Amino acid sequence: MGGFSYKDIYIEDGKRVLEVNILPEKHCNFDCIFCPIGRSYNKVDTPQSFDEIDNSLIELESMIENNKVELVFINSKGEALVNNKIGDIIDLIKSKGIPVRLLSNGYILGRDKYIQIANKCAEVIGEIKAISEEDFQKIQRPIEGYTLEEYISNMILFNKQYKGKFILEVTIIKCYNDTEESINKIKNVINKLSPDKIIIGRINDERFMKKLGISDKRLYEISKVLLNI
Ligand code: SF4
Structure with missing residues (x-):
């Protein structure tokens, strides 16, 4: 029934969380080389309609x-x-008195129609991975014409007017953003974005860990x- 899929309910900070995927197959404006879901055959950033939404x-x-x-x-x-519904x-979720957390890679958060939608959510997560233009194009393979500069300024624009909790997820990737210079650049982005919460992660999909994973020590x-900013 329907095109959504769910994880088992889990408890986070004492709250019962329902995690839902609202896309029947992958639709993303990026095509990251380390994407756990696989290749982006539907590389889109405009609203898409899907069957069986009712x-x-x-x-x-x-x-x-x-x-x-x-939650x-x-x-x-x-x-x-990009789900047009x-x-x-x-x-619907809010009509039940339940707050919503939304994960977005953050690129299109600067566009009016998506700002209005994301503003409905109590929490929005945006992401930072590559931290140079060259790496952004190489490892995140976005829609043509996208730039890292616009990516970051879109999230800044969004968070300037957002009243909810903005969470920034930073993924450290071996040989791409794990040097002192890259960490300084990430620090600058964090300062400009001023998120309410920062989550630092690394590539932990077994298929990519050997090439792109960093050690526990380096992550620490x-x-x-980054967390002491
Ligand atoms: S942003 Fe990258 S890692 Fe995330 S779903 Fe899209 S392609 Fe996959």
Whole structure:
């Protein structure tokens, strides 16, 4: 039934979290070389319509009602904002009195129609991976014409007017953004963005760890620097 998929309910900070994917297959404006979902055959940044949305909404409603959910986390196969019904999905969840956390890679958060949608959410997660233009194009393979500068300024623009909790996820990637110079650049971006919370991670998909993963020690050192800003 429907095109959404769910993780088992889990507890986070004492709250029952329902994590939902609202894309039937991967749709993303990037095609990262380390993407855990695989290649982006649908590289898009405009609203897309999907089948069976009515059934999916009914299913989501009953998932919320039957599981005493306290937070819904929209974490999709790609960029959830391109589902043309995302506004209705968020409205439905909020009509049940449940807050929404939305994961976006952050690039299109600077566009008006997506700003309005993301503003409905209590929490929005944006991401930083590559920190030079060359690496952004090489390892995140975005839609043609995208630039790292615009990526960062879109998130800054969004967060300047956003009233909710903006969370920045930074992924450290071996040989791409793990040098002192890169960490300084990331620090500058964090200062400009002023997120409410920062999460530092690394590539931990087994298929890419050997080439792109950093050690526990390096992750600790970098986290100390970035989290003490
Ligand atoms: S932004 Fe995320 S979902 Fe999109 S290609 Fe990159 S890793 Fe995959």
